[in-house]
Amino acid sequence: MVEERLAVWDQEPQILRWQVRTWEHAVLFPKSWGETSSVRHSERILPEEITAPIYAALFAIEQDILRYTEPLPPFSERLLREDSNNFHEMLFKKNPILEKSISDVVPDWTVKVTKALGEDIDEVRRKVRGAGWSLGIPRDCFSVQYGYEIRFTTFLGRHLHVETHRSLLMGCGCEYMPPSIVRDLSDPFLS
Amino acid sequence: MSIILPVSAIIEELQRIPRAVWTANPIIPPIFRSPGTPGTATYDAVFDDADFTLPDTPLWNEAVAAVRRRVSPADARPPDGHREAGTEALAWYASFHSNRDCWGIYIPLSSIPIFDSLFLSHLKISRTDRWRIAWDVLLAHETVHFAVDYACAWFELLHHAPIRRAFADRMGSNVAAELLPNRSAYLEVEEALANGNVLRELVGCVDTDAESALRGFIRGQPAGYRDGELAESNQGFASLVAETLRSYLSVWSSGWNIDLGNPGLDLTRLLPLGEEAHRQCPIWIINDLEAVGLSKDAVRQISCVQPIEETKPFIKALRRLHPDLQKAWARLKHTLSEGIPNASDFKKWKPEGVWSVRVSDGFRAHLMQPPRGPSAQPWLAIEIGNHKKLGHG
Numbered sequence: 001m002v003e004e005r006l007a008v009w010d011q012e013p014q015i016l017r018w019q020v021r022t023w024e025h026a027v028l029f030p031k032s033w034g035e036t037s038s039v040r041h042s043e044r045i046l047p048e049e050i051t052a053p054i055y056a057a058l059f060a061i062e063q064d065i066l067r068y069t070e071p072l073p074p075f076s077e078r079l080l081r082e083d084s085n086n087f088h089e090m091l092f093k094k095n096p097i098l099e100k101s102i103s104d105v106v107p108d109w110t111v112k113v114t115k116a117l118g119e120d121i122d123e124v125r126r127k128v129r130g131a132g133w134s135l136g137i138p139r140d141c142f143s144v145q146y147g148y149e150i151r152f153t154t155f156l157g158r159h160l161h162v163e164t165h166r167s168l169l170m171g172c173g174c175e176y177m178p179p180s181i182v183r184d185l186s187d188p189f190l191s
Numbered sequence: 192m193s194i195i196l197p198v199s200a201i202i203e204e205l206q207r208i209p210r211a212v213w214t215a216n217p218i219i220p221p222i223f224r225s226p227g228t229p230g231t232a233t234y235d236a237v238f239d240d241a242d243f244t245l246p247d248t249p250l251w252n253e254a255v256a257a258v259r260r261r262v263s264p265a266d267a268r269p270p271d272g273h274r275e276a277g278t279e280a281l282a283w284y285a286s287f288h289s290n291r292d293c294w295g296i297y298i299p300l301s302s303i304p305i306f307d308s309l310f311l312s313h314l315k316i317s318r319t320d321r322w323r324i325a326w327d328v329l330l331a332h333e334t335v336h337f338a339v340d341y342a343c344a345w346f347e348l349l350h351h352a353p354i355r356r357a358f359a360d361r362m363g364s365n366v367a368a369e370l371l372p373n374r375s376a377y378l379e380v381e382e383a384l385a386n387g388n389v390l391r392e393l394v395g396c397v398d399t400d401a402e403s404a405l406r407g408f409i410r411g412q413p414a415g416y417r418d419g420e421l422a423e424s425n426q427g428f429a430s431l432v433a434e435t436l437r438s439y440l441s442v443w444s445s446g447w448n449i450d451l452g453n454p455g456l457d458l459t460r461l462l463p464l465g466e467e468a469h470r471q472c473p474i475w476i477i478n479d480l481e482a483v484g485l486s487k488d489a490v491r492q493i494s495c496v497q498p499i500e501e502t503k504p505f506i507k508a509l510r511r512l513h514p515d516l517q518k519a520w521a522r523l524k525h526t527l528s529e530g531i532p533n534a535s536d537f538k539k540w541k542p543e544g545v546w547s548v549r550v551s552d553g554f555r556a557h558l559m560q561p562p563r564g565p566s567a568q569p570w571l572a573i574e575i576g577n578h579k580k581l582g583h584g
Contacts, residue, residue, distance in 0.1 A: 013442075013445055013446075066452070067454070069452075070445050071380075071434060071437050072361075072441050073380075074375065079441050079442070079445040081444075081445055081448065
């Protein structure tokens, strides 16, 4: 039993870092490269009736990320409980929209976008290219992910417990001291 | 959630968890103002502004500007070395984790007129009503910090681990300081939750002008604080409660595979936010009025009305009333000796120190405030009768 508990604390936690990246946000804030910390913070230039299904999918993925990870303030990264490979598969299996063609999700996408942007389209195109979308404004045959993306990377938090839980681990002989009577008994000698 | 066990029982148990409690000075406000000696107050407070005159002195103006810089950095950024503080620039909560004997909500009295001056002075209601709104805002915000502190303590007892201390260590860790030099020194989601509670408590109780003033107050605050409206709805509030508690518990949840993100869980039930819970959280008042250029009595808080002496005309009028009303007055008299409940609608009736209080449906009494000086002087009960007879229309 003790070994099992130690194993829980010895395992290296997986950290998840994620960002939302949209071409619309890049047009409004070129220096951001279109990146924001959440869907809520992604500013839009197209009307809601065109992009609603896309943002709904982004929001659903974001909710799943929040659902299956734990916050770790003050860091924006989150603690991942699932295996990272399974997590990626689970997210995009549940929300396949981002892997489809944009016109499959929003019929007549190019026509609608051209109409919505009107005279500004050339300026928008220039800004989008300048922000890293070399093919310009998304077109019908592009995948949704070209213009709307949730990027995430995972990595191991080798020293997470040590760096963030000094009060637990202060002076302990081993790095990962689980809550136990041993830790409690050793406490008076540590302070 | 109602509190069955007193908070003192939880504090006692926390002492048994290594490193779960520590000692910190509760009277170090997050802004620069000279602290005085704290006195106690009750949740329901009534203010008297008879001795208040709005000063136009450099000291007062600087105090107002200093709070403005910290509460609303969008309007005026704090100078280097001063952190943005949001609502905490006006009041703060000292955890029972770090202050066993003097934990609770701290409100400097100067915060009331300063809040009024910054956010409410344009409203077409009396100054004392505006002060009451300021008071309610600060308490609605800080009681959330108490509630989160309480919920955290429960998890600490369950895990037998110093969760709150570990969280504080993480927020202040060297890694965080190196990687995120401009990070918030507070938990942003908890501040959004607390400001959300302000809206939940006050919207509906104040008129639309006051409501928009409160929304403006919240929207102008630093990161996290300004997202209070996200927690205004029941769903938004539940979501932010979950995220707040998960922020404290993340490493434990992850390590022990506890699924606090399950949408079927309603973690708001773990937060004591009812009236009974409020009474368990001490409120400390700091009279710092002279430090901001006001007179010591400029903001008087009436927390109870006692002793009450009944005048002869009052006794005569009381005897003419129905026995039920006579009993209601006796009950009210006893209640007022301990505190002033909101339902009593205790308010100033005439500027010369006459106050009105609701005795029963349609019946009120008038009380004469004792003159300044020795506190033993009684309040005088001078009139009792129905609304019409007492001139309330």
